[in-house]
Amino acid sequence: MSRVGLLLLALAAWQLAAFGGGLPSYILGPAEILRDFATALGSFELYRHIGASLARSLPGFALGTAAGAALGVAAGVARWFDRMVSPAVFLSYPVPKIVMLPIFMLWFGIGDLSKILIIALACFYPVFINAYTGARQTRTILVWSALNMGAGRARIFRSVVLPSAAPLIFAGMRVSLALSFVVMFAAEMINARSGLGYLIRVSENSLRFDLMWVSLLSIAILGYAGDRLVRAARARMLGWQGETA
Amino acid sequence: MRFALVAFALLAWEAAARSGTWSPLLFPPLENIALELGRLLASWDFLLEAWVTLARALGGFALAAACGVLLGVLMGRSPFVAGLLDPLFSGTYAVPKLALFPVFVFVFGIGSLSKIALVFLECLYPVVIMTYHGARDVNRALLWAAQGMGASHAAVLRRVVVPATAPFIFAGFRVAVPVAMIVVVITEMVSSADGLGYRVVYSLSSLKTDRMLAVVVVIAALGWALDRAVVLLRDRLIYWEKLDTYYV
Amino acid sequence: MKSLLAILAFAFSAHAVAQGAPLIRLGRGFAAEENLWLMSARPDLAPNQGKRYELKQILFQANPERFQAFLAGEIDAGTAPGLAVIFAHAQGLDMKIVASVSQEAAGGQWFSTTYMVKDDGPIKSVKDLKGGTIAIVGIKTATDLWARAGLINAGLVPDRDTKVVPMSFPAIGEAVRTGKVSAGTFVEPFYSAEVAKGGLRKLFTATEAVGYDHELLDIWFGEKFLRAHPDAVRAFLADYVAVTKFYLANTEQAKRDLHKAGFVRTPLEIYLKNADWKRDPGGRVDVESLRKLSGFMLDKLQWLEKPVNVDSMVDQSYLPRP
Numbered sequence: 001m002s003r004v005g006l007l008l009l010a011l012a013a014w015q016l017a018a019f020g021g022g023l024p025s026y027i028l029g030p031a032e033i034l035r036d037f038a039t040a041l042g043s044f045e046l047y048r049h050i051g052a053s054l055a056r057s058l059p060g061f062a063l064g065t066a067a068g069a070a071l072g073v074a075a076g077v078a079r080w081f082d083r084m085v086s087p088a089v090f091l092s093y094p095v096p097k098i099v100m101l102p103i104f105m106l107w108f109g110i111g112d113l114s115k116i117l118i119i120a121l122a123c124f125y126p127v128f129i130n131a132y133t134g135a136r137q138t139r140t141i142l143v144w145s146a147l148n149m150g151a152g153r154a155r156i157f158r159s160v161v162l163p164s165a166a167p168l169i170f171a172g173m174r175v176s177l178a179l180s181f182v183v184m185f186a187a188e189m190i191n192a193r194s195g196l197g198y199l200i201r202v203s204e205n206s207l208r209f210d211l212m213w214v215s216l217l218s219i220a221i222l223g224y225a226g227d228r229l230v231r232a233a234r235a236r237m238l239g240w241q242g243e244t245a
Numbered sequence: 246m247r248f249a250l251v252a253f254a255l256l257a258w259e260a261a262a263r264s265g266t267w268s269p270l271l272f273p274p275l276e277n278i279a280l281e282l283g284r285l286l287a288s289w290d291f292l293l294e295a296w297v298t299l300a301r302a303l304g305g306f307a308l309a310a311a312c313g314v315l316l317g318v319l320m321g322r323s324p325f326v327a328g329l330l331d332p333l334f335s336g337t338y339a340v341p342k343l344a345l346f347p348v349f350v351f352v353f354g355i356g357s358l359s360k361i362a363l364v365f366l367e368c369l370y371p372v373v374i375m376t377y378h379g380a381r382d383v384n385r386a387l388l389w390a391a392q393g394m395g396a397s398h399a400a401v402l403r404r405v406v407v408p409a410t411a412p413f414i415f416a417g418f419r420v421a422v423p424v425a426m427i428v429v430v431i432t433e434m435v436s437s438a439d440g441l442g443y444r445v446v447y448s449l450s451s452l453k454t455d456r457m458l459a460v461v462v463v464i465a466a467l468g469w470a471l472d473r474a475v476v477l478l479r480d481r482l483i484y485w486e487k488l489d490t491y492y493v
Numbered sequence: 494m495k496s497l498l499a500i501l502a503f504a505f506s507a508h509a510v511a512q513g514a515p516l517i518r519l520g521r522g523f524a525a526e527e528n529l530w531l532m533s534a535r536p537d538l539a540p541n542q543g544k545r546y547e548l549k550q551i552l553f554q555a556n557p558e559r560f561q562a563f564l565a566g567e568i569d570a571g572t573a574p575g576l577a578v579i580f581a582h583a584q585g586l587d588m589k590i591v592a593s594v595s596q597e598a599a600g601g602q603w604f605s606t607t608y609m610v611k612d613d614g615p616i617k618s619v620k621d622l623k624g625g626t627i628a629i630v631g632i633k634t635a636t637d638l639w640a641r642a643g644l645i646n647a648g649l650v651p652d653r654d655t656k657v658v659p660m661s662f663p664a665i666g667e668a669v670r671t672g673k674v675s676a677g678t679f680v681e682p683f684y685s686a687e688v689a690k691g692g693l694r695k696l697f698t699a700t701e702a703v704g705y706d707h708e709l710l711d712i713w714f715g716e717k718f719l720r721a722h723p724d725a726v727r728a729f730l731a732d733y734v735a736v737t738k739f740y741l742a743n744t745e746q747a748k749r750d751l752h753k754a755g756f757v758r759t760p761l762e763i764y765l766k767n768a769d770w771k772r773d774p775g776g777r778v779d780v781e782s783l784r785k786l787s788g789f790m791l792d793k794l795q796w797l798e799k800p801v802n803v804d805s806m807v808d809q810s811y812l813p814r815p
Contacts, residue, residue: 004403006329029350088250094472095465096427098434099442102449102457102561106271109565110558174339186431186479189343191558197344199436204347204664212347221342227339253731270585272566355626355658355673438626438658450632451796452564452584 060119081228305364389441
């Protein structure tokens with residue numbers, strides 16, 4: 001009860017303010033937002049923008065996390081690879097990747113490719129770092145036991161290292177997913193002709209606050225749903241681990 | 246050998262710039278970028294602008310750090326508070342708060358305040374979540390030992406909980422600090438008349454890509470320096486444990 | 494047999510023509526370009542379209558993006574303030590102005606971009622903008638230049654005394670009213686919409702700020718495209734001049750067509766009543782004004798590092814003979 005209690009209370013207070021007319025013009029009450037959202041769901045426009053946004057964030061997410069996981073585990077396992085790649089990654093980690101967007105736009109055009117690539121770039125880091133740490137932290141005793149039982153390198157990698165690193169990789173993926181939405185959104189706000197970030201910017205500029213809140217709600221739902229999906233996938237694949245977060 | 250990859254990337258860049266295949270506006274030669282960088286660093290106006298960006302990031306972060314640690318410790322020690330706030334945080338965690346920026350601009354205006362507010366909101370999450378985890382899992386043996394020795398509630402908090410949670414707090418800081426920089430730069434790129442993010446957009450609009458890249462280098466350097474500062478601070482203050490995982 | 498060959502020949506040549514008609518990807522804006530938009534809204538008025546050239550108009554929010562898109566090879570031509578093309582050319586972009594779209598001119602019958610402030614606000618003259626902000630549409634665009642010109646005329650130093658903030662046209666009205674900015678740029682159709690709402694007062698116009706009639710928007714083409722498809726460009730411009738003449742003679746009908754085709758969002762009644770900018774019926778460019786603007790950019794604004802040869806940047810040879 002207390003879980004949703006706070007949320008319901010906040011929503012009720014918000015709606016009351018809307019009734020009383022205490023809200024400024026750019027903040028709509030929850031009931032009105034839901035109504036506008038329902039209307040938007042009926043029209044094609046919203047789906048077009050959601051589709052456009054997902055068409056950028058999902059490939060970017062997939063590319064970035066795949067590359068991050070693969071390279072991270074490789075760096076965790078092979079010392080020479082680690083020496084070559086890790087310094088560059090850790091050096092560039094604290095850099096806001098979004099600053100590369102203007103450059104990417106010049107190189108790859110103002111279409112979707114530049115955005116997909118920058119999302120991939122941003123998603124790469126959390127997964128790389130976690131995969132790297134996860135692979136390196138594989139408990140030595142497990143590796144020794146496997147060696148003792150006569151397992152070869154490849155087998156050890158598949159059956160010991162990967163499962164060992166998997167929880168951290170999933171944690172990294174959760175962060176990357178959230179990040180993919182943020183970067184997609186930012187990229188669309190800065191320069192795009194479709195998508196939820198574009199929709200918010202255009203509606204803010206045309207003072208269409210109803211559209212603004214609808215796209216806000218859409219992106220909130222997408223973010224939440226995506227996160228739930230990753231958690232579900234994690235529970236599926238890592239059944240033996242308890243829930244940590 | 247360590248920086249082989251970086252060196253290779255720079256060489257490849259220079260080769261591309263000199264090859265003549267692309268316009269120098271697309272691939273400015275490194276010396277142009279270096280020249281612009283020198284000019285920027287020698288300009289008082291630019292340094293002030295860099296300071297504006299830094300101040301916004303640090304201001305928002307400081308607020309988030311203070312509130313975040315407080316909330317995190319409270320949540321960690323009180324199941325009631327945790328039950329109340331944890332659903333709120335984990336539910337809205339995956340929602341890009343950046344989407345709220347237009348609303349912030351309406352509420353706080355187009356100056357620094359809207360940006361600091363967003364930085365605060367975004368940095369709050371990592372700090373709260375990490376602190377909460379750390380505070381929740383304080384080793385029972387330590388707690389019992391302290392209480393056994395007659396320590397008061399406050400003393401237990403101060404002498405046992407906070408030090409035990411500290412590695413997690415700093416892990417949270419290490420995540421939050423780059424977030425602060427990213428958020429400030431993005432907001433400045435979208436809506437601002439000053440700051441480093443604005444400089445990037447301004448240089449691009451002026452078609453001075455070499456200057457734009459020089460500003461990018463400055464932003465990168467600042468982000469990197471801030472991260473180093475957090476690590477240094479952590480190693481100074483916490484000598485008993487190092488938590489190197491970034492995300493749990 | 495003969496008829497089969499004839500059909501094949503026809504099909505082949507039609508295919509060749511369809512393949513051969515060069516596509517002009519043109520970056521457009523959303524104000525003051527009616528005579529250009531009409532070419533897509535009323536293709537029947539542009540007889541060469543589809544035969545000697547294909548036209549695709551791509552909307553851009555502000556000017557800087559257009560040049561970036563050109564740099565990235567995504568568009569071949571576009572509209573831009575004449576002065577912005579001078580500026581881009583000075584930076585190394587290889588483009589040429591080939592025709593004029595609209596001009597800022599003094600005189601009651603024409604509209605000139607207006608800078609407005611809140612009616613009951615504290616700002617009575619440009620000097621009062623000290624310490625405030627002025628909203629423009631894009632960095633290094635015409636609105637930027639006029640704002641700075643206006644400030645410099647009143648003895649203020651742009652960026653130091655008054656901040657210059659980019660914002661999109663629709664947001665500027667609200668921004669001025671709520672005090673987010675002290676003054677803002679207003680073009681049609683936003684100007685009439687805001688005047689109808691009331692509460693704003695004119696501070697100065699673009700023409701006043703600069704001091705003489707000058708080019709507002711021009712059509713530019715990338716030099717590579719001009720060299721590769723001169724015939725397409727000539728055909729395009731021939732149609733453009735014809736459409737311009739139609740627009741000037743049948744403005745109301747043209748505006749209705751544009752509104753129906755979705756080029757303008759303002760309510761129709763307000764849009765029909767808008768005053769219009771000055772447009773040259775032959776699409777001729779006022780090169781002298783560009784020369785003066787370039788001097789201004791060099792001396793007062795320091796946007797240019799060295800003088801620019803404006804004449805080499807304007808090529809009116811593609812326009813049809815009057």
